[in-house]
Amino acid sequence: VTDELRAIRRVALRCPRCGGDLDGLASDRVFGCRPCARALSVEADGLREDELLVWEGERDGPVVHLPIWVFGVRAEVVLPPVPRTSLPPGVSSAERRVPFRGRRVYVAAFDVRGRATHGDPGMNLTRRQPEPHVRRDANPPPLAGAVLVRSDAERVVEAEILAVIDTQTDVFGGHVDLQVDGVYLALAPFAEADGGAVREPLGGLSYAAGSLPDLDAVREAQGRAG
């Protein structure tokens, strides 16, 4: 398939398992099949399947479920040798390896505007390493607002690990030795807060409605589905 043909190619939003219609907004790049609990990313070579799981939310108050990629990882940051300041002078021969102590990396799959001001939800979760209760729901809420496909989310994982390690030591020139054990797309319950804002699950930060461009559309899609 040439680039030109791929450019105009369209893919049907139909679940490869059950043949049903997929959930998602018009601007989304990841769509969900509720009966099969699968998330399907629109990648260059077609639809790519991943598991779609629901996090248990707070019992009281309304919530809106926003999509977050969850990568189970084992990782180390490999740093270049440092110049020795003591005798004999020169460069230490050994690479330094700093382990990433977390077990998961979270990448927000929904659109966030102004991360420099509001922070990145995925980054915050990766720093906090919460332990959410995962529910394999037979009828999860409809997936809506997922604009980051899995292959793009994978490109963020290394940066998040480096950001965590950078709080301990300078990671300039380093790279991540990464092993991914498993991936799924989580529907994370963000609690509705004052002024249209939403609060991260498990006691995290709040995000103003203006920082989440698709929030109203997600609310509408999930409200319509009941």
Add this chain to the structure above:
Amino acid sequence: MQCPECGALLGAEAARGAARCEFCRRRSVAIDPSVAVPRAWFEPRVDRSRALLLLRRALRDEGVLGDSLRKDLEPVDARLVFVPFHLVRALRAGVVERRHERREVTVADLSPDGTVTLRTRKTGEERSSDRAKVIVTDVERSVPAVRRRDWGLDRVGVGALLAEGHPVLPYDADRIREHGTVLVHDVEPHDAIERLPSGGAADRVDRIAPSVRTVLVPVWRIRYRLQGCLYDATVDAVKGRLLAARAPEDDRRRVPIALGYVGVGALTLGLLLRLFRDMGAASAGDAGGLAAWFILPAAVVLGLFGAYAWSVVRWDADRVFDGASVRVRYVNRPDAPEADAAASEAADAIGRGIERLLPGGDRD
């Protein structure tokens, strides 16, 4: 675009992303998101009379228009034009190198009488011990999709309009046509993506999932007559502000300015000559040689003043409103000759050299 299930042609909504086929009722989406650039538009909030009022106020504040109606502008044409902007967004993730930075240090000086004075001074530029800065952030930039010089389009920030809560509506050709005409874009979305900032040589930053949306922003293009000449202006029809305008320069001011420059030049020359006369009287004998060396720079100084004054009165001028600033543009002045450009570069180089020689950083 065709439905991948039944082959039927899809409607206009296919350009906005996932779309449903009218025939088989199946939804489909383009594999490459950049081929389907969604479009949206801002509804105009400023009508023609308000746009003219804004222009009049701006010209009156600058003294172009007087308070009397006799000096009012005469609108020749005013039309609402939708200007396409590419709103480009992407996620940036990776490691950038921290810039060399100056630090502020506070130093305590103990004087002999026992008082302590705290001084803050900046150190020289030094490399931070933490060289890496890891970023996971989003970047957004709006780029005019048309090339129109002197329209002031660089001042329109689509992201800022969105952040201020101006509602952006899905593209609706019929409703847009009711208001005005739409310019055809001549900057491709891919070119707009390329304009997103990338890191320096030592940085390792990925630009992830770039997306483009074309947003139509309404502006009023006003052509008006003033003092017998035609001028153009652009008014933002969403926020109601003057983006750009041209107006006649007040010629009456130019003569006193030129005379002032010549006067200052003559005064300077007179002072120099008087100084020379006093020096010549004081020195014994070699006054003729000294005079020659002294008259030469004095003549150069006077020549510079004279040349500048002549350029002020020589060329026709327009007053250009370019956003917040107002400047004078000489309409029929030719481009600077090579000698002028070389002199300007030399002056810049001398300026940079002087800055380098000055003791930097110490500040009480």
